[in-house]
Amino acid sequence: MPTSWTSFETNSTDEWWDVVDAEGSPTGRTYRRGAANWPSGFFHLIVAVCIQREDGAVLLTQRAATKESPFGWEFPGGSALSGETSRQAAIRELGEETGVEISPSALTLIDRFAEAAALLDFYTAHAPANTELRLQQSEVMAAEWVSLEEVGRRLCAGLMADPWSARLDALWPLARQALRIVR
Numbered sequence: 001m002p003t004s005w006t007s008f009e010t011n012s013t014d015e016w017w018d019v020v021d022a023e024g025s026p027t028g029r030t031y032r033r034g035a036a037n038w039p040s041g042f043f044h045l046i047v048a049v050c051i052q053r054e055d056g057a058v059l060l061t062q063r064a065a066t067k068e069s070p071f072g073w074e075f076p077g078g079s080a081l082s083g084e085t086s087r088q089a090a091i092r093e094l095g096e097e098t099g100v101e102i103s104p105s106a107l108t109l110i111d112r113f114a115e116a117a118a119l120l121d122f123y124t125a126h127a128p129a130n131t132e133l134r135l136q137q138s139e140v141m142a143a144e145w146v147s148l149e150e151v152g153r154r155l156c157a158g159l160m161a162d163p164w165s166a167r168l169d170a171l172w173p174l175a176r177q178a179l180r181i182v183r
Helices: 086-098 148-156 164-182
Strands: 002-003 014-021 026-032 044-052 058-062 077-079 108-114 119-125 138-146
Touching: 014 044, 014 164, 026 077, 026 086, 044 058, 044 086, 044 164, 058 086, 058 148, 077 086, 086 119, 119 164, 138 148
Parallel strands: 002 026, 044 119
Antiparallel strands: 014 026, 044 077, 058 138, 108 119
């Protein structure tokens, strides 16, 4: 039975994450989002998807006003829930936030980026033909299909959500290369 870290805080959600080691392997322990005392030296898994249309544009979403880093632009994604694989979380998050549905085989892992308490798996995928967006208003206030150059412009202009600066410094060159190859 997994060991759970709990807290007496009443403002946390009922979202549970697997606690993973530096390689992303589950430790058998879980953690409730928002609880105190994140275990030092461990991580939770987060995912993001850079989805590209046939014309080369990629989808950016703008964080809702009620979220951390409000109004910042980012790629659709979020935390893997307890028991989910990285690919399952990426498909779920993309679908929840944008309404875009893809298969696990449509995802190409670009790389993993380590943060203080999270490991980000960054994927690319092709948008299905005639993709229509249905935004999850509690998470996403807007979405735009933009050029690869526009992603870089928004990064330089400080318009990306706070965590995306370091993430894109490390991952964007690899993502751009992968997006050019598959087009």
